[in-house]
Structures are given as structure tokens and as C-alpha cells.
Amino acid sequence: MVFPQKHSATGTTIFTVMSALATQHNAINLSQGFPDFHIDEELSKALGDAARNGFNQYAPMPGLPILRQEITKSFKTRYNVDIDADTEVTITPGATYAIYTAFTAILSAGDEVIVLEPAYDSYIPNIEMNGARVVPISLSAPDFHVDWEKVKQAITAHTKAIIINTPHNPTGAVWSKKDWDDLAVIVRDTDIFILSDEVYEQLVFDGLKHYSVLQHPELRQRSFALYSFGKVYNNTGWKIGYCIAPPAMTQAFRRIHQFLSFTVNTPAQYALAHILAHGAAEPVHAVMERKRDHFLSLIKDTPFTIYGPARGSYFQVAGYERISNMPDMEFAQWLTKEYGVATIPISAFYSNKKDDKLIRFCFAKKEETLNEAVDRLKKLA
Numbered sequence: 001m002v003f004p005q006k007h008s009a010t011g012t013t014i015f016t017v018m019s020a021l022a023t024q025h026n027a028i029n030l031s032q033g034f035p036d037f038h039i040d041e042e043l044s045k046a047l048g049d050a051a052r053n054g055f056n057q058y059a060p061m062p063g064l065p066i067l068r069q070e071i072t073k074s075f076k077t078r079y080n081v082d083i084d085a086d087t088e089v090t091i092t093p094g095a096t097y098a099i100y101t102a103f104t105a106i107l108s109a110g111d112e113v114i115v116l117e118p119a120y121d122s123y124i125p126n127i128e129m130n131g132a133r134v135v136p137i138s139l140s141a142p143d144f145h146v147d148w149e150k151v152k153q154a155i156t157a158h159t160k161a162i163i164i165n166t167p168h169n170p171t172g173a174v175w176s177k178k179d180w181d182d183l184a185v186i187v188r189d190t191d192i193f194i195l196s197d198e199v200y201e202q203l204v205f206d207g208l209k210h211y212s213v214l215q216h217p218e219l220r221q222r223s224f225a226l227y228s229f230g231k232v233y234n235n236t237g238w239k240i241g242y243c244i245a246p247p248a249m250t251q252a253f254r255r256i257h258q259f260l261s262f263t264v265n266t267p268a269q270y271a272l273a274h275i276l277a278h279g280a281a282e283p284v285h286a287v288m289e290r291k292r293d294h295f296l297s298l299i300k301d302t303p304f305t306i307y308g309p310a311r312g313s314y315f316q317v318a319g320y321e322r323i324s325n326m327p328d329m330e331f332a333q334w335l336t337k338e339y340g341v342a343t344i345p346i347s348a349f350y351s352n353k354k355d356d357k358l359i360r361f362c363f364a365k366k367e368e369t370l371n372e373a374v375d376r377l378k379k380l381a
């Protein structure tokens with residue numbers, strides 16, 4: 001049997017590898033980005049109610065109208081933007097799917113897409129699966145800011161899109177309004193699309209505010225803004241997200257979506273509409289900021305060097321130069337096997353596996369999980 005090589009990634013994703021290694025060595029898993037605590041009781045109840053009340057058949061292709069309306073209300077309240085629920089919002093089975101669908105809606109063979117690295121691992125395979133070419137640009141450590149001059153120089157007549165991500169996985173960096181303005185200047189007078197991965201929009205700390213591409217009138221006209229409920233309601237396993245884009249772009253997006261999944265889990269859409277209307281018991285940014293602070297207060301008693309600290313997302317980057325000079329992939333595996341704590345090596349987020357000797361911790365965990373993990377790491381001192 002011969003299978004075509006649709007993308008350049010080989011083997012299994014680093015998230016699967018590290019999670020499997022964590023299980024094998026009975027390690028605490030601070031690698032993959034998922035919460036290990038219960039979801040809001042009201043949300044679980046709403047899911048059960050929807051199933052019991054008979055909302056178990058196919059939902060409309062763009063998503064339940066009530067959920068799309070609740071999303072637009074929430075964006076009006078939080079970002080003061082007007083979004084049309086019928087023509088601009090599409091519910092998807094997660095943000096990863098929405099990213100793939102947006103790329104598929106716009107890319108043809110020979111197109112180029114600029115990717116800022118380190119980057120979430122699905123972007124590059126998704127671009128390549130559409131026959132397009134990846135143009136990677138490294139963010140600048142230690143604060144991982146964008147070097148706009150490099151972005152400008154990377155643009156060619158073939159550049160079809162730029163994918164950006166704020167708050168950022170894996171670095172926890174958060175874009176300012178100025179970053180958006182700089183991007184606007186660079187793409188002005190071009191037909192370049194923006195894919196704005198904003199899945200961590202509600203996970204911003206220290207009184208900072210997430211600035212959405214939807215708040216930038218000039219960029220909004222050319223942007224697919226992509227979201228995940230999993231990161232807002234701590235239910236990553238539900239795999240429900242959405243795409244907000246101007247009507248013509250939404251039409252192109254739905255032309256693909258209708259022949260991929262067509263529609264999304266109905267009872268979960270009802271439950272999400274319910275929680276959006278009624279509000280969660282505690283906003284997720286408050287919960288997660290507390291976890292970040294708790295993690296930082298513990299990790300300072302270990303030899304790791306903290307980069308940042310993370311201003312948003314689930315993640316904290318750390319250096320280990322006081323512990324070892326192993327390559328980061330080797331170090332992460334050694335840490336899992338010898339000290340029982342699984343993390344992700346940052347080189348995994350670069351197409352050329354650039355190794356700055358950094359690892360990523362996920363702090364979206366119960367306090368006792370973080371306590372136990374750092375107790376183990378203290379043995380490194």
C-alpha cells in the first residue's frame with residue numbers, strides 16, 4: 001500500500017509522545033494543555049438536560065442560532081464589536097478544525113503562508129495538506145516578540161495568509177494593540193488573509209486585556225478569528241469552537257465545513273448557549289491566574305529559570321541552564337523518567353527544531369497536582 005505524503009511532520013505529535021511517556025513512568029503530566037479539574041456544575045447539568053429534553057439530532061450547518069446569538073452578545077459586551085450571528089459566525093468541532101477549514105477555504109497549490117514560530121503544531125501540516133508552502137519566522141526570545149521587519153521581508157507575490165496566535169501557546173505572550181497596528185501596515189495594499197487564533201482570549205492575566213482582531217476595523221475585513229470553548233469552560237474534550245469572519249469569508253468557510261463535519265454535537269451546543277447566557281460560577285481568567293501565581297510561587301524554589309512570567313494562556317516557559325545542557329527533547333524525556341514530571345520541549349514548536357533549551361509547563365491543573373509536581377522538581381536543587 002502506498003500513502004501520499006500530505007505533510008512533512010513525521011511520527012506522532014509531541015503531545016501524544018509526552019503524555020504516553022508520562023503514563024508509562026507514572027509521571028505528573030504538565031505537558032499537554034488540558035485542565036485536570038471538574039467543569040462548572042451548571043454546564044454539566046445543562047448538557048444532561050439537553051440530551052434528556054430530546055435535543056439529540058443534527059443541528060443546523062452553521063451552528064444552533066441560539067448559540068451563535070449568545071456568542072455575538074458576549075463579543076458585544078466584552079469587546080464592543082457588532083457581529084452578525086447569521087452571516088459571520090460558524091460553530092465548529094474545535095478550533096483545530098476551524099483552522100484547517102479556514103486554510104482549506106483560501107489556499108491553493110503554490111501559495112505561501114507565514115507562520116510565526118514557536119507555533120501550535122497543527123498549523124504547518126494543515127498548510128502543507130493544502131499544497132501550500134510554509135514560510136516560518138522565529139519570534140524573538142526571551143520575550144518572544146514579533147520582528148516586523150522580518151515579516152515584511154518574507155512577503156512575496158505568493159503570500160496568501162499569515163497565521164497569528166495571541167495569547168500565545170507555548171510562550172504565554174500577549175499581543176498589544178501596537179502589534180495589530182504593525183501587522184495592518186504590512187498587509188495594507190495586499191490581498192493577504194489573516195488567521196487569528198484567539199483560543200486563549202479569556203486567559204489573560206495581570207489586568208491586561210486581550211485585543212481581538214475583530215476590534216481592528218481594517219484587519220477584521222480580511223480575518224478569520226478562531227475560538228475554542230474548551231479553553232473557556234475547561235472542557236477541552238468537548239471539542240467545540242467557532243469561526244468569526246466577514247460574510248464572504250464565512251460563506252467560503254461554510255462551503256468547506258458543510259462537507260467536512262457538516263454540523264456539531266447538538267446537546268453540547270445547547271449547554272454552551274445556556275452557560276453563555278447565565279455565566280460560569282467564576283471567570284476562567286481568575287481561576288487560571290490563581291493557578292499561574294501558585295505555580296510561580298512554588299517553582300521559584302527549584303533551579304528552573306522563569307521566562308515571562310506568562311501573561312496569558314495555560315503555559316509557562318522555563319529554562320534549565322542551571323540543571324543541564326542536554327538538548328530540550330532529551331531533557332524533557334529525562335525529567336519525565338527520572339523525576340516524574342512531564343513537560344513539552346519548546347523545540348517541538350519550531351519546524352527546524354530550533355533548540356533554545358527551554359521547556360513548557362502547563363499550569364491549568366489542580367493545586368495538589370502542581371504541589372506534587374514541584375515537590376518532585378525540588379529534588380533537582
Ligand SMILES: Cc1ncc(COP(=O)(O)O)c(C=O)c1O
Binds near residue numbers: 097229230241
Ligand atoms: C494555540 C492553539 N490553537 C488551537 C488549539 C485547539 O483548540 P481545540 O481543542 O478547540 O481544537 C489549541 C489547543 O491546545 C491551541 O493551543
